[in-house]
Each structure stands twice: as structure tokens, then as C-alpha cells.
Amino acid sequence: MKKIPVKPLDVLVIFLCAALTLLITASVYDSGASSLMVTIEGPDKTWVFPLEAEELVTVTGVMGVTLVELHAGKAAIVSSPCSGQTCVAAGGLYKDGQWAACLPNRVFLLVEGKGTDAVDAAAW
Numbered sequence: 001m002k003k004i005p006v007k008p009l010d011v012l013v014i015f016l017c018a019a020l021t022l023l024i025t026a027s028v029y030d031s032g033a034s035s036l037m038v039t040i041e042g043p044d045k046t047w048v049f050p051l052e053a054e055e056l057v058t059v060t061g062v063m064g065v066t067l068v069e070l071h072a073g074k075a076a077i078v079s080s081p082c083s084g085q086t087c088v089a090a091g092g093l094y095k096d097g098q099w100a101a102c103l104p105n106r107v108f109l110l111v112e113g114k115g116t117d118a119v120d121a122a123a124w
Contacts, residue, residue, distance in 0.1 A: 035114040036096060038075040040068050043106045051075065051094065051111060061105030068109060080105055 036051040042059040049055055049070055057068040064081035074092030082104040090100035099110045 036094075036111055037113045038070060038093075039108075039110045039112065040075075041108040041110075042066075049075075051113075059105075059107050061102065061107050063105045066102050066105050066107045068107075075109060075111060076100070077102060077107070077109060080107070 038049045038051055038053075040047040040049075040057055040059060043061055045059075047057055049057075051070070051073055053070045055070045057070070059066045059068060061081075066080040066087075067078045069076055069078045074094045076092045077087040077090065077100055080087050080102045082102050084104075087100050087102040087107070087109075093100060093109065093111045096112055096114070099108065101108045
């Protein structure tokens with residue numbers, strides 16, 4: 001059997017292919033916070049924003065106007081015409097699966113997408 005000598009250019013091509021494979025793998029499996037989205041549902045309309053957006057959304061519900069603020073990587077209901085104000089007390093949402101709702105005004109807020117799978121310390 002005849003041995004084939006390895007040349008410097010062969011090593012360079014193998015190195016570049018390995019580096020390209022690692023870069024593609026990192027970009028496909030990147031789970032950065034930029035992939036989290038906020039869905040705001042009202043009785044008549046639905047909005048979808050990236051969590052990093054800076055927005056103040058006015059949602060007209062069955063009782064009046066609910067204000068939803070997206071700021072500093074969090075989404076929160078800042079005011080609502082309901083009497084209990086539980087939706088406002090929910091505070092800023094920033095993790096995948098977190099939600100808040102103003103049920104009397106029929107407004108729903110949900111954070112979803114590709115987030116971290118970290119354990120929620122509050123559950124322990």
C-alpha cells in the first residue's frame with residue numbers, strides 16, 4: 001500500500017473546514033435572548049414584538065385602554081381599567097413562558113421563544 005504524503009495546504013483546508021463547521025454549529029444552536037418574542041393579544045388585534053423592543057402599546061379592551069410597555073428587555077402591563085390591578089402587579093416579564101393577563105379587559109401578554117432552560121429559583 002502506497003502512503004500519500006500530507007502537504008501543508010491539505011492541513012490548511014482541513015483546518016478551515018473544521019472552523020467553518022464550528023461557526024455554523026454555533027449560529028444554529030445559539031440561544032441568545034434576542035430570540036424571545038412578546039405576544040400581546042387584545043379583543044380585536046394581536047401584536048408580536050422582540051423582547052428587546054422599546055414600545056408602549058395601547059390595547060383597547062372591552063372595559064377601556066390597557067397600556068403594555070416593553071422596556072429594558074422586559075414586558076409589563078403598566079395600567080389597566082380593571083379593579084383588581086393583578087395584571088399590573090405581575091411586573092416585568094422576561095423569561096420564556098411567563099405571562100400576564102387582564103381578564104376583565106380581555107388582554108393577554110406572553111413571552112415565548114428560544115430562551116434559557118435555567119431553573120427558576122422561585123420554584124425551590
